[in-house]
Amino acid sequence: MRHIAVIGSGPAGYYSAEALQKEYGEEVRIDVIDRLPTPFGLVRSGVAPDHQSLKAVARRYEKVALSDTARFVGNVTVGRDVSIDELKSLYDAVILATGAPNDRPIDIPGHDLPGVVGSAAFVGWYNGHPEFADLDPRLDVAAAMVIGNGNVALDVARILSKTPAEFVGSDIVAHAFEALGNSDIRDIHVLGRRGPHQIAMTPKELGELGHLEAAAPRVDIEDFPPELDDALLEPGLRKSVTHLRAFAAAGEAKRKTIAFDFFAMPIAIEGEGKVERVIVERTRLTDDLRSVGTGETYAIECGLVVSCIGYTTPPIEGVPYEHGRGRFANADGVIGPGLYCVGWARRGPSGTIGTNRPDGYEVAERIKADLGPGSTRKPGRAGLDTLLESRGADVVTFRDWRRIEAAETARAREGSPREKFTIIADMLGARGD
Structure with missing residues (x-):
């Protein structure tokens, strides 16, 4: 069994998780970690609200998230709740799929x-x-x-x-x-x-x-x-x-x-x-x-x-960074031993949603080649759960997200598919018991 963490639940993150599932089958456990309680990154918060057909790609990511080999770990911030070094000690590989959410x-x-x-x-x-x-x-x-x-x-x-x-x-x-x-x-x-x-x-x-x-x-x-x-x-x-x-x-x-x-x-x-x-x-x-x-x-x-002149990836402590390009320093998606990046965090802010798919598949192949055959002794998600619990992190699961999504659908105005919560406390409250 291999344990892999993906930081960021947008297109680059879920395409990477999908690719890892195809590479490893049942012999992998993937944790997709996001700082927000809601998944799908720019599909939710970047794609224009009047382009609903583009947002439908989230159903593909949902299929990945609902599988036995992947899970969503929301409302967890890397750098606050857990560090990169801690993640590297817990997982065989860590993929940064954080996008480029900051304005240039x-x-x-x-x-x-x-x-x-x-x-x-x-x-x-x-x-x-x-x-x-x-x-x-x-x-x-x-x-x-x-x-x-x-x-x-x-x-x-x-x-x-x-x-x-x-x-x-x-x-x-x-x-x-x-x-x-x-x-x-x-x-x-x-x-x-x-x-x-x-x-x-x-x-x-x-x-x-x-x-x-x-x-x-x-x-x-x-x-x-x-x-x-x-x-x-x-x-x-x-x-x-x-x-x-x-x-x-x-x-x-x-x-x-x-x-x-x-x-x-x-x-x-x-x-x-x-x-x-x-x-x-x-x-x-x-x-x-x-x-x-x-x-x-x-x-x-x-x-x-x-x-509207471009975006940059925010630096993360302990991760090499190219300030001139506003992205993580990498060679074909490899930052260093056990640490990788995909999507805008790798290339800079260019391309469409689908452009992130080849990144994910290329890095998944590279990870499998780098790790080689065999299983790991690293604790993976069990170790992350213990760590987050000790720090009082309020983790949002994909099941929680579906309750949030149902609440947003229920409160939609006429003619709209949903009315999003804009306050994190309201999102957490919508999970129910």
């Missing part, structure tokens, strides 16, 4: 003004993450800026633009649903340093902007290269650019506007005690497609800035 800071003057928020915080707010439920973003303003040209920026712009009726079927939490319904925002600027051919937006998500009830996307046709150049793009990006060209040609007028500001770099955020405007420098592309400033600047008036 936007390092320009005025970044700390009230009204500037990171996308992890903003997305966590409308998704009901306990750490961000009290964010209270400034929505009593006429204009907002979203900095970034990826799918997260699209999610933020779309959520800011939707009417209450367009949230039917979503699981956006009540406090965000109400606040967005009362929002004064009418103009949303999506800022990108480079041009339409360099976006990281996928066709499906971009195409959704063309079907919003009260908002119309706007793109300046002058920002595009010659249309013949589109043929050189890979197919997915070409479809995305086709959407942008359609937005530029439509010129549709609606109550709200989503304006794409390409070749635009924020250089300062200004205001008296709060965000009032962003100073933007126009950019151009070099021969190797890097963006460089031109020296020409202009101001965009806005009262809310959401920075």
